[in-house]
Each structure stands twice: as structure tokens, then as C-alpha cells.
Amino acid sequence: MNEIRDFSILELENFLEGINEKKFRAKQIFKWIHTGITDFDEMTDLSKNLRQRLKTYFYIENMSIETKAASKDGTVKYLLKLLDGNLIECVLMRYEYGNSICLSTQAGCSMGCSFCASTIGGKVRNLTAGEMLGQILTIMKDQNIKINNIVLMGTGEPLDNFENVIKFLNIVNDPNGINIGMRHITLSTCGLVPEIKRLAELKLQITLAISLHAPNDDIRKNIMPVAKKYGLDELLDACRYYTEMTNRRITFEYALMQGINDSVENAYELARRLDGILCHVNLIPINPIMEREYEKPNKFRIEQFKDVLTSSGINATIRRELGSDIDAACGQLRRRHM
Ligand SMILES: C[S@@+](CC[C@H](N)C(=O)[O-])C[C@H]1O[C@@H](n2cnc3c(N)ncnc32)[C@H](O)[C@@H]1O
Numbered sequence: 001m002n003e004i005r006d007f008s009i010l011e012l013e014n015f016l017e018g019i020n021e022k023k024f025r026a027k028q029i030f031k032w033i034h035t036g037i038t039d040f041d042e043m044t045d046l047s048k049n050l051r052q053r054l055k056t057y058f059y060i061e062n063m064s065i066e067t068k069a070a071s072k073d074g075t076v077k078y079l080l081k082l083l084d085g086n087l088i089e090c091v092l093m094r095y096e097y098g099n100s101i102c103l104s105t106q107a108g109c110s111m112g113c114s115f116c117a118s119t120i121g122g123k124v125r126n127l128t129a130g131e132m133l134g135q136i137l138t139i140m141k142d143q144n145i146k147i148n149n150i151v152l153m154g155t156g157e158p159l160d161n162f163e164n165v166i167k168f169l170n171i172v173n174d175p176n177g178i179n180i181g182m183r184h185i186t187l188s189t190c191g192l193v194p195e196i197k198r199l200a201e202l203k204l205q206i207t208l209a210i211s212l213h214a215p216n217d218d219i220r221k222n223i224m225p226v227a228k229k230y231g232l233d234e235l236l237d238a239c240r241y242y243t244e245m246t247n248r249r250i251t252f253e254y255a256l257m258q259g260i261n262d263s264v265e266n267a268y269e270l271a272r273r274l275d276g277i278l279c280h281v282n283l284i285p286i287n288p289i290m291e292r293e294y295e296k297p298n299k300f301r302i303e304q305f306k307d308v309l310t311s312s313g314i315n316a317t318i319r320r321e322l323g324s325d326i327d328a329a330c331g332q333l334r335r336r337h338m
């Protein structure tokens with residue numbers, strides 16, 4: 001049996017042809033799937049016979065909501081249970097410009113960043129494209145809303161699950177489905193250089209966010225094991241390549257950790273390293289997790305860091321902390337329930 005949410009229209013067309021059904025039904029089926037239905041009998045414009053046939057080949061995963069926590073600012077954090085019992089997190093954020101959803105791409109993560117709760121139990125498995133889509137459909141249905149933006153910033157390293165993530169992007173971008181424009185999608189990576197280049201060559205118009213968190217290799221290696229494999233020069237070259245291929249501005253994520261990467265010297269060094277790259281720096285006060293001792297710098301130090309960047313010609317903003325009253329640090333909810 002196959003999860004039907006994993007199928008693009010083209011794949012559905014081929015499948016239907018293979019079982020001697022009309023190809024044009026694929027679009028109808030695809031549209032129904034993206035309304036969030038979980039029962040083939042809800043596809044009321046298909047014959048009973050075809051619905052019965054679909055049930056013998058496919059299933060639709062009905063993810064159960066294990067817990068849901070709503071913040072005063074409208075952020076809602078979900079813990080969803082997959083068919084095999086794995087738990088994954090996703091978060092709904094409401095902005096003036098629309099609803100954004102932060103999705104998980106893997107159950108756990110193998111990258112080992114020292115400040116991140118998602119990696120503490122390691123990687124369990126990759127999520128399928130259908131399981132990424134399922135997170136959106138579950139929230140859309142639960143809240144009765146439309147989703148306008150997607151950020152791949154939940155648990156997992158998206159570029160460590162390259163094929164499924166690209167498949168998911170093409171499915172959500174299809175005008176017959178939930179139809180989210182590539183420019184409304186952000187993919188965040190810890191910096192897997194070969195995959196960044198591969199992504200650049202696809203020339204999708206998504207926003208690429210790089211979790212940088214350090215102005216040099218010494219600090220980066222201390223907090224992100226991936227830096228031992230790909231140095232900063234190599235990573236920034238891949239970023240330049242991405243901007244050349246796509247004409248898209250890169251976002252650099254920089255989580256400020258007191259005494260680790262938040263000094264004025266760090267800010268000047270960062271500005272020097274990013275000079276000439278079409279980019280924006282997103283400064284995030286670290287969200288402390290139970291298992292580690294990182295702390296946020298105070299407000300003055302955060303502002304000072306930003307001022308050094310902007311006065312050096314680097315576009316920088318401090319990220320508003322959404323959902324801070326509901327334990328929003330990535331991976332914490334899942335961790336607590338494991
Ligand atoms: C959880 S990761 C998932 C995407 C991808 N694996 C990555 O590292 O970019 C999303 C973002 O959350 C950041 N992050 C992880 N733990 C954090 C924490 N405790 N406080 C603030 N940001 C954190 C990551 O560095 C990254 O920028």
C-alpha cells in the first residue's frame with residue numbers, strides 16, 4: 001500500500017493509466033487530497049467503484065495530534081504522531097502577512113549541533129514527502145485556515161533528506177494542490193556544501209537559510225560538528241554559488257549565545273566574512289534547552305551586535321521571539337514526550 005500524499009499529479013496519472021482508469025481523474029484526486037480529507041469516500045465526484053479501487057492501492061495517513069500548545073501571540077505548537085509511532089513537531093505562526101508553518105523533515109537529526117534539542121536522540125529516520133505535506137494538511141484542518149508560507153526549520157536537516165524534500169516542494173507548489181509559491185518557502189540548513197550546490201542547480205526560487213552561528217571555523221567547530229567536514233570558506237563559496245544561480249538573497253541564521261559567539265569582535269569578523277554576499281543576517285537570541293547551559297546575551301549586547309553588522313553594511317534584524325511562553329525551542333516538545 002502507498003501513501004497517496006506522496007504522489008505528484010504526473011505519478012498519479014501514470015498509476016491510473018497502469019490500472020486502466022482515466023488519466024484525467026488524477027487532477028481530481030490530487031485536489032481532494034489537498035483539501036485534507038482522510039477518507040476516499042469523501043471524494044464525492046469519483047465513482048464508488050474507483051473509490052473502492054483506490055482503497056486497495058492507497059491509504060491516507062491521518063496523523064493524530066498528540067499535544068497542542070497555543071501561545072498568547074497566536075503561535076501554536078503541535079506534536080503529531082506518525083503511523084509508526086514516531087512523534088514530530090510542527091509550529092503554526094501567525095504574522096500580519098499570513099500564516100506560516102514550520103515543518104519537520106526528519107524524525108530526529110544526526111548533525112549533533114550542541115545547542116539543539118532535535119539531535120539529542122540522534123536521527124530516527126527521514127520523513128516522506130507525504131509526511132511533510134501531512135503536517136500542513138493536519139494544521140489547516142485543525143485551525144480551518146490557509147497556509148501562506150512554509151519554513152523547513154523544524155526537526156531535521158532538510159538537505160540530509162534531499163530527494164523527499166525536493167519532491168515535497170514540487171507537490172506543495174502545484175497549482176492544483178495547496179499552491180504555495182516557491183518564494184514563500186524557506187529551507188534552512190546547517191551547511192551541507194555538496195547539497196547546497198545541488199539545490200542551487202535546480203534554480204528553485206526558494207529562500208535558502210544557512211545556520212551559521214559563528215564568524216570563524218574555531219567557534220563553529222565547537223558548536224556544530226558539520227563544520228569539521230565543511231569549513232567556512234567552502235560554505236560561503238557555496239552560498240555565493242547559490243546566489244549566482246538563483247539571484248536569491250541568502251539568510252544567515254545566527255543564534256547568539258552569551259560568551260560563545262556574541263562579542264563585538266565576533267560581529268566585526270562576521271561582517272568581514274559576509275562582505276560582498278547578497279544576504280541578510282537573522283539574529284536569534286538562543287533559546288536555552290534543558291540539556292545544555294547556553295544563555296541568551298542581554299538586550300544591550302544583542303543590539304550592539306546588530307549595530308556592528310548594520311554599520312558595516314550587512315543587513316541584519318533581530319528575530320521576534322514567537323511562542324516563547326510555550327517552550328518553542330525546536331525539538332523540546334518532542335524530547336519531553338519521548
Ligand atoms: C532546528 S533547525 C532545522 C533546520 C536545519 N537543520 C538547520 O540547522 O538549519 C532550524 C533552526 O533552529 C536553530 N536552532 C536550533 N536550536 C536552537 C536553539 N536552542 N535556540 C535557537 N535556535 C535554535 C538552528 O540553528 C536552525 O537555524
Ligand code: SF4
Nearest residue numbers: 109111113116119190
Ligand atoms: S540545528 Fe539543525 S542540523 Fe543542527 S542538530 Fe538541530 S536540526 Fe540538526
